[in-house]
Amino acid sequence: MPGAEKHLRVTFLVAPAYLWLALTVFLPLAVMLFFSFLTAVPVGAREATLTLQHYVSFFTKKIYWYNALRSLELATYVTLACVVLGYPVAVILTRMITGRAREAIFLMIILPFWTNALVRTFSWTMVLRGPFDIIFTYPAIVIGLVHAYLPYAVLTIYVSLQAIDERLIEAARALGASKRQAFMRVMLPLSLPGVLAGVFLIFIPVTGSFMEPRILGGKDAIMLGPIIESQFTATFNWPLGAALSFMMLAIILLMLALGYPLLQRHMER
Numbered sequence: 001m002p003g004a005e006k007h008l009r010v011t012f013l014v015a016p017a018y019l020w021l022a023l024t025v026f027l028p029l030a031v032m033l034f035f036s037f038l039t040a041v042p043v044g045a046r047e048a049t050l051t052l053q054h055y056v057s058f059f060t061k062k063i064y065w066y067n068a069l070r071s072l073e074l075a076t077y078v079t080l081a082c083v084v085l086g087y088p089v090a091v092i093l094t095r096m097i098t099g100r101a102r103e104a105i106f107l108m109i110i111l112p113f114w115t116n117a118l119v120r121t122f123s124w125t126m127v128l129r130g131p132f133d134i135i136f137t138y139p140a141i142v143i144g145l146v147h148a149y150l151p152y153a154v155l156t157i158y159v160s161l162q163a164i165d166e167r168l169i170e171a172a173r174a175l176g177a178s179k180r181q182a183f184m185r186v187m188l189p190l191s192l193p194g195v196l197a198g199v200f201l202i203f204i205p206v207t208g209s210f211m212e213p214r215i216l217g218g219k220d221a222i223m224l225g226p227i228i229e230s231q232f233t234a235t236f237n238w239p240l241g242a243a244l245s246f247m248m249l250a251i252i253l254l255m256l257a258l259g260y261p262l263l264q265r266h267m268e269r
Contacts, residue, residue, distance in 0.1 A: 160194020
């Protein structure tokens, strides 16, 4: 029974990973999903009953769905800015710079990953408070988030560009294509998997971001992420915070479902 033996061995090897995934992801999500249907947090003398009111509130109260749209709008701006800024950097790293210079630039690109997010965000408050004087504004939020997530765009696009066979571009040039035509018809289409991967890696976490908007945004920080965070930390309304979290999760999953066929199509090319 070599087939059954192999299947049993694979199951034994992957079981710890699935168990860890269940304990760290699915179990907390299941608990939060249960909380989202309660009228109150069942602690102490509080009585809790099942209700759908928190989900109804998302659609009936303008503050929730309106700020969900604002969160999606912010994620769109940040993602576009990261792609527009990151693509040229990735092209330069791939085609124009080699050796130690490339390593030095890579070090600067990934530096935000090595710094504490809270420290990095508070550093921006000092910079944006200076000659620019745009602290506590919508552009300040965008700048802080672009700085945090730009490396994702650069690295994913760089990997995609590195995989392109240089001979394809040389062939296009030999057949009479200009540099612009070679870029638009060869390099850009072949690098789209990296672009789309970067878009997903940036758009999803930015949609639910709350720290950067709260610290850098002031009155412009009212978005769904900060509202959810305040339900858990300030008002102790965990059921409403859980329901809003799952509505945001549903929106993100819907967007992933719509974008996945596009990503798969380009990955298969």
